[in-house]
Amino acid sequence: RKEVEQDPGPFNVPEGATVAFNCTYSNSASQSFFWYRQDCRKEPKLLMSVYSSGNEDGRFTAQLNRASQYISLLIRDSKLSDSATYLCVVNMRGAGNQFYFGTGTSLTVIP
Amino acid sequence: NAGVTQTPKFQVLKTGQSMTLQCAQDMNHNSMYWYRQDPGMGLRLIYYSASEGTTDKGEVPNGYNVSRLNKREFSLRLESAAPSQTSVYFCASSEALRVGNFGPGTRLTVT
Numbered sequence: 001r002k003e004v005e006q007d008p009g010p011f012n013v014p015e016g017a018t019v020a021f022n023c024t025y026s027n028s029a030s031q032s033f034f035w036y037r038q039d040c041r042k043e044p045k046l047l048m049s050v051y052s053s054g055n056e057d058g059r060f061t062a063q064l065n066r067a068s069q070y071i072s073l074l075i076r077d078s079k080l081s082d083s084a085t086y087l088c089v090v091n092m093r094g095a096g097n098q099f100y101f102g103t104g105t106s107l108t109v110i111p
Numbered sequence: 112n113a114g115v116t117q118t119p120k121f122q123v124l125k126t127g128q129s130m131t132l133q134c135a136q137d138m139n140h141n142s143m144y145w146y147r148q149d150p151g152m153g154l155r156l157i158y159y160s161a162s163e164g165t166t167d168k169g170e171v172p173n174g175y176n177v178s179r180l181n182k183r184e185f186s187l188r189l190e191s192a193a194p195s196q197t198s199v200y201f202c203a204s205s206e207a208l209r210v211g212n213f214g215p216g217t218r219l220t221v222t
Contacts, residue, residue, distance in 0.1 A: 004153075043201055043213035044154070087153070098169060101146075103153035 003027060004090050006102035014110050017078050021105045023088030024070045032091035033064055035073050037084045038104065044087055047073075078109045113137055117202050117214035124192040124221045132187040132217050134202030140212075142205045143185035144169075145177060147198040148216075154201065160185055192221045 006023045013019045025033075033050035048055065050062040050071050061074040071090075075082055088102035115136045124130060136143065145157040146169075156169030160179040174196060176188045185204075189196060197220050205211030 008151075043215050045213070046211070098156055098159065099144075100156075101154035103151060 002102075003092070003100040004088055004102040006086075006088050006105050008103055008105060010106040010108060012108045012110055013078055015078055015080060017109075018074065018076050019078060019107065020072055020074045021086055021088075021107075022070050022072050023102050023105075024068075025088075025090045025100075026069070027090075027092050028066075028069060030069075030090045030092050033062075033071050034089040034099075035060075035062055035071075036087040036089055036101075038087055039084050044101075047086070075107075078107075080109050080111060083108045115202055115204055115212050115214035117200075117217050119217060120215065121218045122220070124189075124219065126193060126221060128192050129188065129190050130192065131189075132200055132202075132219075133184070134186065134214055135184045136202075136204040136212070137183065138204060138206075138212065139182070140204035140206045141182070142211075143179065144203040144205070145175070145185070145187045146201045146203065147171065147196075148201060149198050157187065157200075192219075194221045197221045 004025050035047040036044040037047045038044040048057050048062050050064050054063040059076045063072045085104040085106050087104045090100050118133045141162045144159040146154040148154045155171045157175050158177040160166045163182045166177050178186045200217045202214040
């Protein structure tokens with residue numbers, strides 16, 4: 001079983017739409033959570049950390065549900081520039097400094 | 112401030128050839144990582160170095176060696192390249208429990 005699982009999509013949404021991605025993780029001892037964004041043929045870039053209480057950054061909202069072991073990313077008022085692959089990243093307690101990546105969810109925002 | 116730099120950007124090797132991928136960071140981060148990214152597999156950790164002078168295996172270390180030359184530099188060596196090592200290789204650095212910054216990647220093809 002993979003440590004981190006994401007629906008690969010693709011998600012194709014019109015501009016202005018709201019879209020949400022979920023990511024599940026298998027290890028209940030997981031400690032830190034992040035969403036990264038990766039554009040085609042580029043390196044991943046940190047989008048936002050995910051805190052237990054949930055957190056927002058502009059149009060982006062991240063939430064953590066420890067009981068069900070998933071994190072989510074909500075994007076409101078989608079822009080064409082949001083088109084990318086979104087990677088869920090989890091750090092496991094006791095795994096040194098290892099981070100586990102989901103395979104990514106592909107989003108295309110359509111004009 | 113260049114962040115994380117990697118060389119080369121592209122490389123084609125024949126089976127059995129060796130090469131070293133170079134990575135350097137100028138953010139004074141303690142931890143550095145090497146990942147490979149394959150379609151449908153996400154990013155997988157090859158080796159990491161939690162601090163200067165230490166290295167540890169990640170999820171897929173077979174066929175690779177690493178050297179943490181100093182705090183800035185972390186190199187990845189393929190002693191005898193195999194077609195299964197065709198991939199995109201990313202170096203990253205971080206502080207504390209943040210995954211941090213990625214380099215632009217090296218696209219390696221082994222024929």
